[in-house]
Amino acid sequence: MTDSALPAALAEIRDEFLELPESERLQLLLEFSRELPDVPEEYEGHPELAERVAECQSPVYIIVDVAPDGTVAMHATAPPEAPTTRGFASILAQGITGLSADEVLAIPADFPQSIGLTRAVSPLRIAGMTGMLMRAKRQVAAKRTA
Incomplete structure (x- = not known):
C-alpha cells in the first residue's frame, strides 16, 4: 500500500496498531470501540437516513456528510455487543471525519x-470494515456530485 494516498489521520491509526505487538492490537481495537463518536442528533432515531453495511454480521449503519466546502464527516452506529465491528467503525469515523472528499476517495481499498489485525480477527470482520470503507467512499462520491 502506498502511503501517499493514505490521509495522515488514518496513517497515524495504522501506525498505532503496527507499533504494538500483535497480541496487544485487539486491546487497541477495543479502545477504539469505546470511542465511537455519537451520531449527530438529526440522525438519531432515523435509520432510514443511514445505510446498512451488509458485509457486517452485526447491524452497522453509516452515514456520510459532505459539507459545501467538501469536508467529510462520517457517522456510524454499531452495537456495543459487537466490539470488533464497533472498533472498525470508530477507526473509520475518526479517520475520515475532517478529510476532503478527494482524500476520502483516494483511501486505498486495502486499508x-x-x-x-488480519491474524487477530476473522476475514469476515476485515471484510466488514472493507464494506464500511467502500460504502463511505460511494456516499462521498454521490454527495459530492449531488
Whole structure:
C-alpha cells in the first residue's frame, strides 16, 4: 500500500496498531470501540437516513456528510455487543471525519488489511470494515456530485 494516498489521520491509526505487538492490537481495537463518536442528533432515531453495511454480521449503519466546502464527516452506529465491528467503525469515523472528499476517495481499498489485525480477527470482520470503507467512499462520491 502506498502511503501517499493514505490521509495522515488514518496513517497515524495504522501506525498505532503496527507499533504494538500483535497480541496487544485487539486491546487497541477495543479502545477504539469505546470511542465511537455519537451520531449527530438529526440522525438519531432515523435509520432510514443511514445505510446498512451488509458485509457486517452485526447491524452497522453509516452515514456520510459532505459539507459545501467538501469536508467529510462520517457517522456510524454499531452495537456495543459487537466490539470488533464497533472498533472498525470508530477507526473509520475518526479517520475520515475532517478529510476532503478527494482524500476520502483516494483511501486505498486495502486499508483494513494494513492495520495488522488480519491474524487477530476473522476475514469476515476485515471484510466488514472493507464494506464500511467502500460504502463511505460511494456516499462521498454521490454527495459530492449531488
